[in-house]
Structure formats: C-alpha cells, structure tokens
Amino acid sequence: MNTETRPFTDWALPLAILAxxxxxxxxxxxxxxxxxxxxxxxxxxxxELTGATPRIPAFLMTQAAFLAPAGAALTLxxxxxxxxxxGAFTAMMIAMMQGASxxxxxxxRTLFDTANASAALLLAAGAGCCAFAITGRREAxxxxxxxxxxxxxxxxxxxxxxxxxxAITTLACGLRGVSQLAESYSGDxxxxxxxxxxxxxxxxxxxxxxxxxxxxFDGTSFSAHWTAPLEGTGHAVxxxxxxxxxxxxxxxxxxxxxxxxxxxxxxxxxxEIGIGLATGPASIVPLRSRARAGTCVIGSNAEMxxxxxxxxxxxxxxxxxxxxxxxxxxxxxxxxxxxxxxxQPSDAPLKLxxxxxxxxxxxxxxxxxxxxxxEHIFRALHEQQWEKARGLIEQCRRxxxxxxxxxxxxxxxxxxxxxxxxxxxxxxxxxxxx
Numbered sequence: 129m130n131t132e133t134r135p136f137t138d139w140a141l142p143l144a145i146l147a148x149x150x151x152x153x154x155x156x157x158x159x160x161x162x163x164x165x166x167x168x169x170x171x172x173x174x175x176e177l178t179g180a181t182p183r184i185p186a187f188l189m190t191q192a193a194f195l196a197p198a199g200a201a202l203t204l205x206x207x208x209x210x211x212x213x214x215g216a217f218t219a220m221m222i223a224m225m226q227g228a229s230x231x232x233x234x235x236x237r238t239l240f241d242t243a244n245a246s247a248a249l250l251l252a253a254g255a256g257c258c259a260f261a262i263t264g265r266r267e268a269x270x271x272x273x274x275x276x277x278x279x280x281x282x283x284x285x286x287x288x289x290x291x292x293x294x295a296i297t298t299l300a301c302g303l304r305g306v307s308q309l310a311e312s313y314s315g316d317x318x319x320x321x322x323x324x325x326x327x328x329x330x331x332x333x334x335x336x337x338x339x340x341x342x343x344x345f346d347g348t349s350f351s352a353h354w355t356a357p358l359e360g361t362g363h364a365v366x367x368x369x370x371x372x373x374x375x376x377x378x379x380x381x382x383x384x385x386x387x388x389x390x391x392x393x394x395x396x397x398x399x400e401i402g403i404g405l406a407t408g409p410a411s412i413v414p415l416r417s418r419a420r421a422g423t424c425v426i427g428s429n430a431e432m433x434x435x436x437x438x439x440x441x442x443x444x445x446x447x448x449x450x451x452x453x454x455x456x457x458x459x460x461x462x463x464x465x466x467x468x469x470x471x472q473p474s475d476a477p478l479k480l481x482x483x484x485x486x487x488x489x490x491x492x493x494x495x496x497x498x499x500x501x502x503e504h505i506f507r508a509l510h511e512q513q514w515e516k517a518r519g520l521i522e523q524c525r526r527x528x529x530x531x532x533x534x535x536x537x538x539x540x541x542x543x544x545x546x547x548x549x550x551x552x553x554x555x556x557x558x559x560x561x562x
Contacts, residue, residue, distance in 0.1 A: 194225070195245055199252060206256035218253040222246045294355055297367040297407040297453060298430045299340065300437035301331055301374065302349025304400040319396075324348060326384060327399045330377040338370035343425060351433065353425055355412065364407050364456040368483060371403050371447045372461075378446075404436030405449035405483070407456060436480060443467065444531030447483035454481040462490035465502050466534050468509075469558040477557035482531075498527060505538070510556030512549075514542050 198221050205214040225245060303309060303324070310320060324347055332342060332350055340352035352370070354363035378401055385396035410427030432450060440448040443466045454463040463481040470477045489495055501524040508517035518539065525535040541558055 195248060198249060202249065202252060203256070206253070211257055214253055214256065218249050221249055293409060293411045295363070295407065296353050296355045296410045296412075296425065296429060297364045297405065298343075298410075298425070298433040299335065299352045299354075299367050299371060300349070300404040300406075300430075300433040301335075301352070301371075302402060302437055303327065304402050304441050306348045309397070309399070322388075323385065323396060323399060327378065327381045327401070330381060331374045331401070334373045334377055335370050338366050338373070340367070340370060343430065349437075351430060353410075353430070364405075364453050365460055367405055367407075367453070368447075368449070368457045368461050371405060371483060372486070374401070374403065375446060400441075401446055402437045402440035403447045404433040404438070404440060405447065405453045406430075406433040406436060407450060407453040408432070432478075439467075439480070442533065442537055443480075443482055444533035445482035445484060449481050449483050451479040451481065454479075460487055461485065462487075462492075462495050464495070464499055465506060467537075467558070468506060468556055475559075477555055482534075494528065498524065498530065501527075506556070509538070509542070510554075512545070512554070514546055518542055 202214055202217060202221075205217060309323070328348065328350070332345065332352075335342065335350075335352035338354075340354050343351035343353055345351075352367075354367045378399065382398045385398070388396055406429050408427065408429040410425050410429045413424045413426055436448050436450060440446065445464075445466075448466065449457075449463065457463075461483055462485045464484055465479060466482045467480040468477055469480070484495065501520055505517055505520045505524065508514075508520060521535045521538055524530060525532060
C-alpha cells in the first residue's frame with residue numbers, strides 16, 4: 129500500500145493517544161502523589177537549591193495547550209508515513225519545551241513542568257512508528273496467507289514459496305458499455321471519474337468483505353478470487369453472496385447519482401455492470417519482490433469468468449455463472465439456464481445460468497414456472513424442434529419479470545438455424561467466438 133495514503137487511524141492512532149494519556153498518569157507516580165496532596169515537587173526542589181520561591185503556573189493546562197497542536201502535527205506526519213520527519217519533529221518539540229522552561233525559570237523564576245509532555249510525545253512517536261512497521265509487514269503478507277492451506281497451520285514462509293493447486297471461484301465484474309460511457313463524458317473527465325469511482329469502489333469493497341482476494345483492477349473492471357480447503361465448497365457460495373451484494377451496491381450508487389448533477393447541468397446516466405462467475409481448478413502461484421508479496425492465479429478459470437462477464441450483456445441479468453458454480457450453489461440460490469454455447473468449434477459446450485436471487489426466490493412458484501419453461505425450451509432446441517421452441521419462448525416472455533433480451537437472442541438463433549441446419553449430430557450448442 130502506498131504510504132502516502134496508509135489508513136493509519138486503524139489502530140495506531142488510538143494507541144498513540146493512549147500513550148499520551150498514560151504518560152500523564154504513570155511516568156512519575158511520586159510526582160502524581162505530591163500533586164494529589166497539593167504539594168509541588170519541583171517547587172520544593174527549587175526552594176532547596178536556590179533559596180528563591182518560584183512562581184508555578186497551572187502547568188496541567190499549559191501542557192494540554194502545548195500537546196494539542198503538537199500531537200495533531202505528529203499524528204499527521206505518522207499517518208502520511210513521514211517517519212523521519214515525525215522523529216525530527218518530536219526531538220525539536222522536546223528541545224523547545226526544555227529551552228523554554230529553562231528561559232522562563234532563569235529570567236522570571238517561573239517553573240514549568242515539561243517531563244510529562246516530553247514523555248507523552250516520545251511514547252506517541254514510538255507507538256506510531258512501531259504500528260507503522262507492524263501494519264506494513266502485515267499488508268505485505270496478506271495475500272500469501274489468504275491462499276495458504278490454513279487448515280494445517282502452514283507457515284507464511286511455506287505459503288510464499290510453494291505453488292498450490294486447488295478449486296477456486298473467480299468473479300469478474302465490470303461496467304457495461306464502457307466505451308459509450310466514456311464517450312458521453314468526453315468533454316468532462318472529472319464527471320466520468322466521479323461515476324466510475326461511485327460505482328466501482330463499493331463493488332470492490334463488497335468482494336473483499338466477503339473474503340475475496342482482488343486480482344486485477346483497471347478502474348472499470350476487476351477480478352476477485354475465492355478459495356477454501358480442498359474438502360470445502362464454500363468459496364462458490366461466498367462468491368454468489370458477494371455478487372448479490374454488488375447488485376444492491378450498484379442500486380445505491382445509481383440512487384446517489386440520480387440526485388447529483390453533472391457540471392454541464394445534465395443528469396448522470398444510470399450505470400450497468402456485468403458479473404461472470406466460474407469455478408474450477410487453478411494454481412495459486414506466490415510471487416515476491418523486494419518490497420511486495422502477491423499471488424498469481426494460473427488456469428482457465430479466471431479467463432472463463434471474464435468471458436462470461438463479457439457475454440452477460442446479451443442476457444439481461446447482471447450475474448451469469450458457469451455450470452460448475454451453479455451445481456455447487458444450487459441449493460442456496462436461484463439459477464436459470466440462459467444459454468448453451470461453445471467458445472470455439474473445437475471447445476466443449478458450456479452451459480450458462482443467470483443468478484436471479486436467493487433460496488426464497490428459488491422456492492417461489494413464479495421462478496419454478498420460468499425454470500420449467502427454460503428446460504423445455506433448451507430441450508426443444510437440442511431436438512431441433514424450432515416451432516415448438518418458438519412457441520415456448522413466446523409464452524415465457526409474456527410472464528411477469530421475464531428478461532426480453534434472452535428470448536430475443538434465442539429467437540434470432542432459431543431463425544439462423546432454420547436457414548443453416550446444424551445437422552443430425554448436433555449437440556445443441558451454439559458455437560461462436562467469445
């Protein structure tokens with residue numbers, strides 16, 4: 129993470145504040161006891177050494193007035209990762225306090241207590257530097273630990289040096305119609321940036337909060353990976369849960385944009401996203417440089433999720449999943465078959481499913497009816513019963529909530545198949561280049 133924007137307030141700032149408070153209480157217990165007895169230790173020592181009675185102002189308020197701006201400046205330097213300047217600032221402040229205290233006593237016999245304020249700044253600076261170093265090491269190791277086997281208690285060193293092969297679920301997410309969206313904001317890059325940040329940032333957060341590790345992120349699209357112990361399949365369910373949450377976050381972002389206004393006075397256009405989900409084997413390869421550790425996912429799974437994401441606009445629903453993901457999460461979510469196609473003529477056919485909701489949706493009579501219709505539609509297509517498939521599609525598209533894009537797509541394909549018969553050995557898959 130860039131040290132210029134490190135989230136220092138995570139826990140280092142409270143620790144620094146605690147150190148400043150503790151300094152007032154425990155740095156000099158004997159001095160505190162004398163204060164409670166209304167006796168000033170420094171005053172008695174000054175009388176004993178000089179024979180002159182010093183004037184002792186309200187030193188507690190003086191220290192508080194000094195520490196407020198000095199502590200704020202120190203915290204700002206630490207939060208921005210300026211460790212050298214934080215140390216130099218602390219030394220300078222302590223020297224200034226000591227010098228001012230000596231000058232005040234030498235010239236006007238005014239005695240200021242600077243021990244506790246100096247100790248508070250030292251403890252705060254030390255706590256901040258230690259916290260900065262600890263969080264830096266934690267961030268450097270977070271990705272290898274995420275993909276470590278975990279169940280066996282593998283060390284970080286082992287997970288950072290040994291490739292792992294296991295089943296993972298990959299989610300690919302991106303804005304639909306990016307080129308058209310960018311063109312509509314060609315005269316105002318600031319508004320385009322505002323839209324992209326408002327939409328994409330919450331989606332990345334949703335993936336991370338559901339346990340994903342972010343792969344690539346280019347501003348308008350990103351990939352996220354979930355893994356689990358080899359005997360578990362919870363990664364597919366977590367990916368589906370994150371995808372569902374992303375739809376809610378998109379709705380919130382569009383609601384925010386609908387109440388905002390572009391700088392040219394026009395309203396913001398609603399953003400759409402496409403999400404592709406794919407589950408399969410992949411190799412988790414640790415990568416390490418001198419300053420950063422990370423992982424690379426090698427396998428067709430990530431590529432398949434991105435292909436599905438790019439196809440999602442054809443079907444209407446935002447979330448499209450592979451058959452493997454659907455098989456794992458079918459008992460928890462409502463999946464509707466939307467296509468059966470092969471990326472290239474030599475590839476194995478791929479079934480795609482739209483993720484429409486949770487278990488409540490899956491149990492609803494409306495969804496069960498639509499799912500039954502789709503099953504008959506794809507069976508009729510496989511058997512090359514074009515008229516029957518066309519009739520089923522016309523019935524299904526009149527149902528409440530049906531996506532018209534899906535049915536327009538398959539009606540166009542039926543017309544193409546009627547003009548170009550696929551042959552008796554056809555497996556029912558539509559073969560195109562993705």
